Each structure stands twice: as C-alpha cells, then as structure tokens.
Amino acid sequence: MTMASMYFCRMLFSPAGYSALPGFVGAVNQEFQLKFGPSCCRLYSIYSSTHKFDFTDLTRPHSWYPNARRKHRKIFLHMGPTNSGKTHNALKRLESSDSGLYCGPLRLLAWEVSKRLNKAKIPCDLITGQEREEVDGAKHKAVTVEMADVTSNYSCAVIDEIQMLGCKTRGYSFTRALLGICADELHLCGDAAVVPLIQEILKVTGDDIEVQYYERLSPLIPMKVPLGPYSNIRKGDCIVTFSRRKIYAYKRKIESEGGHLCSVVYGSLPPETRTRQATMFNDTASEFDVLVASDAIGMGLNLNISRIIFSTMEKFDGFEMRELTVPEIKQIAGRAGRYGSKFPIGEVTCINGDDLPLLHSSLKSASPTIERAGLFPTFELMYLYSRLHPENGLRQILEHFVENAKLSENYFIADCEEMLKVAAVLDEMPLSLHDKYLFCISPVDMADEITSQVCYKICK
C-alpha cells in the first residue's frame, strides 16, 4: 500500500473522517451512512489498485445503489397516453402491498395519493420538499420524486410520469428513483416514448421487465374552429395559460364577458386550496363551472373537464419563451373527457385560430423517443472529491463535475445553472458541504426575490 492510498484509507475510515461528515440526521443522511460504507470500500479498492480514482467517471450509475442491486426487482412499465388507466392499475398494486412508495412529479399528486390511501385505511406518510406528514403505523409513503427513499426496502413502488427522466433540470431525480428504489415490484407509469431508453438503462441492473401498453379510455376530439367570443365559453371548459397573472386575468374576463364563475388551479396553490377549487369545479351543483388553470393540470389530476382551450401555444420555461412540445400539448389536451367523469368525450381547441394547425398536428404525432436520462453526482462522490480538494467550495466542485463528467450514451448531466447560483451564495456561509448540497438540490428559484431571501435567512 502506498503512502497516498494509506492516507486516503485513513481519511475515509478514521473517526475523524466520519466525525467531519456533516450532520447525520434525516433520510438523506441515513442513505449516506448506509451507502457510504460499501461504496467507500469499493471506491477505495479501485483507488488502491490504480492509485488514481476518477470521481467524474459517472458511466456506471447503477452501481451507486448497492441495496437495489442486491434485489432482483420486477419492473412493470405501464405505458400509454393520458387517461388510459396506467396510474389506476399501478396504484391498485400499491394499495394491496404490505409496504409501498409512490413517487410523483408534483406535490399535488403526492398529496392526492396520500389522501387516497389514508381514506382507504392504508396509513400513508406524505413527504415533499415542503411538508412531512407522518401517520402512525404507516408502511406507505407518497413523496415527490426528489424525496424518494433509496435506502429502505419496499414491497411495491410506483414512479409516475417516468418520461420526465429526460427533463434537463429534474430528470436526474427520476433516474435516481429508477436505479435506486429498493422494491420487489417497481411500477413505472408514463409515455411510451421512454420505453427503449428504460430497457437500455436496465440491461445492466439484472431486473426483470414487463411492458404493458395502454389505449386511451375515452375519445378526444380536436375542434376545427377556435373558441371565438367569450360568450362561447360553456360549462366544463378549461382555459389553459402559463402564468399566475394571466390565470387571474382570464378569470376576470370570463366572469365579466362569458357569464361563468371560474375556479383556478396552478402549481403553487396550497394543496388544500387547490382541492377546494377542483371540488367546486367538479361539483355539478356549484356555480363555478369553468376552470382556468396552468399546465399543473397536465399531470395526473382528475378533473371533470369537457373541453381544453389553449390560450397560447408558447410558454416561458425558466430559460426562454418557447413553443409547447408535442408531449406537453398531448398531456394537457388529454385532460379533457376523463374516463368515468360526467364528460366522457373530450374536446380541445385554442383561443387563437392560428394555433390550431400546431394543435392538430401535435395530437396526431407520436411523442419523440426520449434518448437520454438526466444524471447528477451523488453526495458521496462530491464529498470524496472535496476531501482531496479542500480549498474548493461547492460551486467549484459542481463546476468541476459538470465540465468533466464522463457519461455513458444513455445519460446527460443535469442542467445545474440554478444550482450554481445557489452554491455561490451558500459558499459564503459557514455551512457543511452536506448542508450546502441539500440546499442546492432543493427547488429554489433564486430569481424570485422573496424565495431567495427566505433561503438566505434559513441558511444563516
């Protein structure tokens, strides 16, 4: 053993090394403790045999999750368009399992699943970036995908909207859940465009895969004409727009010119308020019979919508103003005519007639195949790297990984622009690397004055 490798070994396994590890509390730290031992042994053995360990080699992400790799998982892909019963079937399996984990892309979806399970007398915790509601005796958890637990054993787990693993900012959390969740049965629900990539990624995990394709349960008809005057608005319509300001502007317009009262739904509404608004809209006795919503309705929410009306086919995606993609258009349009609702046949149109060709062509197109999944280095890798470069702050460590990451062809490195901004602020504060990492992977919009001030105060 060389001096260098002896030093490396001492550094990793000495009590000082461990005590220097930042606060061992909470689920992420539990994951860290459980994984750190075997992973470090593995990293160390590679290091001592080659005298050189490349921390930026991210070509084998499946090996970051030894617990899941020890299991022979049975993976069910429920693939199909919106409103085809995919989630319904996966949730039925979850409900009948001894223990389970639901991972959704939205806090609202996790909230709905936890409510549904608790109502069915299956105690279920709710864990999102914003709340943690623990229920006595719960063996089920409904979480946002970023909070997915990859250390415990589950009988059954569900990852909803799995095609989001191709999302440039959040995709890595879906990849982590896909590779890391330790469940006998893992159910993946989403668009069939992701099937070849998942099959490719799972070739190295030793899991069994079964794919089930679904058809839409009720018809969806694209209209040949745009909405026209607001007096054409009718019961069960849903106007889709992409900013909170516009949501309230349309609500005012429709209430004054269209003669209908409107409920509103958008992502940042508290779940209780959103449920109240959705219930008012779904309730036939209520006067609030029109909905104005953001694309937050695009994923999974069950609403009695008769017709979707796109106010625009463009949205600001945090980086730029861009046209909606085919999957986004299909996903949002698919909310009309929900199976089992009072409007079993859905219609879809636009406010602006010039947008109709894009709407029609998108609904006829297959979603483009998703070629690569997002990836982000684990805390362990960053920690080990930081021990060798103690002079570097989190921002420099992140930049190093982004610039030097070596990836297999199935993956891309997550877009870290926002994280780099947060890391630069955090590096000014006396926080451990682990705490900085946690703050960094939390969804904070540093462009939002209030959010960034709150983040700054909490960190301090």
Ligand SMILES: Nc1ncnc2c1ncn2[C@@H]1O[C@H](COP(=O)(O)OP(=O)(O)OP(=O)(O)O)[C@@H](O)[C@H]1O
């Ligand atoms: N076999 C079934 N029996 C009764 N209701 C069903 C059945 N399958 C689906 N549904 C209902 O149809 C609606 C659509 O189902 P589900 O949410 O599973 O669709 P999905 O394919 O997951 O779509 P999305 O991606 O939009 O969520 C839900 O209200 C669901 O409860």
